[in-house]
Amino acid sequence: MVTLFTQDYGIIRAFVTGAKKINNKKASATSLLTYSSFSIIKRKDTYKIYEVQPIKVFFNVSSDLERLSLAQYFCELCIKLIPEGTVNPELLRLILNSLHFLAEGKKNPIIIKAITELRAVSLLGYAPDLIACCECGKFEDNPMFFDIKSGIIYCNNCNNENNKPISPTVLSSMRHIVFSEFKSIYSFEIPEKSANELSDITENYLSVQTDHRFSTLDFFNSIKE
């Protein structure tokens, strides 16, 4: 049985027959982290895959562990956060693009992680309000402060709680991820230090907003250390 994130039916679990036979085409096309075209029969509540064509195999067994574990984290995000029976083609597009950039290996994986987390959580209905200070409307300050629980920002003057300071670089990256058109969300670069700061914030924000922990993320962080 495999879990599929599909464009037309959201997350479904489906049976693959004959997948364990050696040289079976279905086995590679239904393996983990593969983008494929499926023909599926539904009987009552059971899905059965009878035909499958691989479109792109993103990773192979020799892929490096850091990128592979991030890819698995993206899958766990989908499985845990997308309610069963709901479709989300925008989120599927995001995950496919993130897997593509991860597998390609040219972009800093930490930036791909941050883009995926913040854009995914926004697509799921928890977009933060990053336009300006929620009290006075100031657009930029060094630093601004982010209230992770409420998803709002404060300027230096209006901030009055234990909110997280964020640098102008990190804030403009977050605005880019949340507000820009899909085709340009991956097109920015920031220094390593800012990338790590951004990734800490997006990870924390996603976890607080959705009230979930992800074992694949814990694993990724453990190998990074």
Ligand SMILES: [Zn+2]
């Ligand atoms: Zn203010």
